[in-house]
Amino acid sequence: MTTPLQKAHRFKFMSQCLAFPNEAFIPALNEALEKIEANRDELLALVAAFEREETEPLQAEYTRLFLNGYPRTICPPYESVYLEKRMHGDAAVAVAAAYAEWEMSVEPGLIDHLATELEFLAFLVSAESLDGGMSADARKASESFTQQHLTRWTPQFVADLKAGAKLDAYRMLGEVMENTLTPLRPKS
Numbered sequence: 001m002t003t004p005l006q007k008a009h010r011f012k013f014m015s016q017c018l019a020f021p022n023e024a025f026i027p028a029l030n031e032a033l034e035k036i037e038a039n040r041d042e043l044l045a046l047v048a049a050f051e052r053e054e055t056e057p058l059q060a061e062y063t064r065l066f067l068n069g070y071p072r073t074i075c076p077p078y079e080s081v082y083l084e085k086r087m088h089g090d091a092a093v094a095v096a097a098a099y100a101e102w103e104m105s106v107e108p109g110l111i112d113h114l115a116t117e118l119e120f121l122a123f124l125v126s127a128e129s130l131d132g133g134m135s136a137d138a139r140k141a142s143e144s145f146t147q148q149h150l151t152r153w154t155p156q157f158v159a160d161l162k163a164g165a166k167l168d169a170y171r172m173l174g175e176v177m178e179n180t181l182t183p184l185r186p187k188s
Contacts, residue, residue: 002038003129004125004126004128004129005125005126005129006036006037006038007122007125008121008122008123008125008126009032009035009036009122010036010039010043010180011118011119011121011122011125011180012032012035012118012119012122013029013032013033013036013043014118014173014176014177014180015114015115015116015118015119015122016028016029016032016115017029017046017050017173017176018066018077018113018114018115018118019115020059020062021050021055021058021059021062022055022059023055025050025058026047026050026051029047029050030047033047042172042175042176042179043176045172046169046172046173046176049167049168049169049172050169052168052169053167053169057167058167058169061165061166061167061169061170062170064166065161065164065165065170074160074161074164074165075157075160075161075164077113077114077115077157078092078112078113078114079091079092079095079112079114079117079149079152079153080092080112082153082156082157083152083153088108088111088112091112091149091153092111092112094148094149095111095112095117095120095149096111098120098141098144098145098148098149099111099120101141102120102123102124102141104120104123112149114154114157117145117149117150120145121142121145121146121150124138124141124142124145125138125142128142146184147186150181150184151181151184151185151186154177154181155181155182155185157177158174158177158178158181159174161173161174161177162174162175162178
């Protein structure tokens with residue numbers, strides 16, 4: 001992950017990994033992966049792990065991990081759930097405000113969903129490659145968004161994903177996320 005654009009492609013890829021695994025899932029991952037030039041080995045292995053699974057078990061695991069596992073959902077991918085133990089909390093309001101600063105609108109139920117936050121980060125990081133003041137504004141916004149949002153809750157989400165996943169593909173997704181997001185955390 002060297003250039004801002006390559007970082008953006010990696011964030012976009014991770015966002016795609018959080019989509020419901022239907023017939024368009026693997027093609028979307030491969031399309032996103034084509035744009036990534038460096039550090040592809042773990043991503044190739046991840047896509048291969050998803051490809052090895054049948055669709056129905058992948059969908060069942062996705063549902064159990066992210067939507068409505070019993071007796072509890074293992075890792076609901078919402079910032080408000082992790083920080084406030086409820087949906088659509090103050091975190092969602094703050095995330096929506098960050099999107100509004102960049103004139104982005106998001107479906108209300110997905111405002112603080114990890115896939116949406118990764119898409120937004122991909123947008124900001126790609127804007128860092130633009131010329132002029134937009135680049136500096138985007139860099140400041142991406143650093144702020146990362147520190148105020150992603151790094152506050154994704155370490156626990158990733159730990160829950162790695163510990164709770166029964167399929168290798170989702171355990172590997174946790175490792176990819178950890179390898180990508182851990183360097184974004186502030187140094188102590």
